[in-house]
Amino acid sequence: MGKPLEHVPHDHATPHDHAACIDQAVRTAADVCAQRGLKLTPVRRRILEIVWRAHAPIGAYDILAELAKERDKAAPPTVYRALEFLIDAGLVHRIDSINAFIGCDEPARAHVAQFLVCRKCHRVVEIDDPGINRLLAEKSLAAGFRIEPTSLEIKGLCGECEDA
Numbered sequence: 143m144g145k146p147l148e149h150v151p152h153d154h155a156t157p158h159d160h161a162a163c164i165d166q167a168v169r170t171a172a173d174v175c176a177q178r179g180l181k182l183t184p185v186r187r188r189i190l191e192i193v194w195r196a197h198a199p200i201g202a203y204d205i206l207a208e209l210a211k212e213r214d215k216a217a218p219p220t221v222y223r224a225l226e227f228l229i230d231a232g233l234v235h236r237i238d239s240i241n242a243f244i245g246c247d248e249p250a251r252a253h254v255a256q257f258l259v260c261r262k263c264h265r266v267v268e269i270d271d272p273g274i275n276r277l278l279a280e281k282s283l284a285a286g287f288r289i290e291p292t293s294l295e296i297k298g299l300c301g302e303c304e305d306a
Contacts (some may be wrong), residue, residue: 164194167245171233174249180231188212189224190245193234199242199266232291239295240264254278255293260300267300 171190175182182190192208193200202221210216225243228234232249236242239259244266246255254275258267274294282289 160195160197164191167194167247170247170249171228171231174233175231177250178231180227183224185209185213185220186224186227189221190228190233193228193243194245199237199240199244199264201242205243230291235268235293237266237293237295239297240266242266244268252291254289257293257295258300259295259297260303261297262299262303265300265302 168187168191171187172182174180188209189205192205195208196204202218202225205225206216206218206221209221225234225236229236229243232252233246234243235246235255235257237244237257237259242264248270253270256269256271256274258269260266278289278294
């Protein structure tokens with residue numbers, strides 16, 4: 143099977159400066175929010191940093207645990223409200239099938255996020271196939287349907303789990 147066109151912003155196998163990666167994501171988020179007239183509060187910013195620092199899908203209660211290390215009054219509603227804002231702003235994607243969140247590295251571009259989700263180890267690979275986006279746009283237009291910010295999750299086995 144051929145390798146799909148991949149966009150893997152959260153792959154530990156690709157060497158990069160992770161601190162710079164997080165910093166760039168937060169700067170981009172601040173720019174996107176400013177352009178859209180949205181307020182990236184300190185708590186929202188910190189939760190975005192936690193999501194990006196995880197470098198893999200992270201659950202809301204794991205985010206809460208990280209936030210609680212810094213803030214005495216960290217509570218689930220705070221995390222969920224911030225995540226809702228970040229999702230609505232296109233800064234974070236929710237991976238419904240594993241109930242986790244992952245940073246979007248292209249928040250300025252409207253797109254249907256496409257994920258390959260390993261059903262065994264929960265590794266997530268974001269792919270960005272313009273053909274899929276185009277097809278979804280054409281089909282929804284023909285049906286008189288407006289797609290809201292969403293994601294497409296394809297479950298299967300990653301190469302490591304398939305070989306195990």
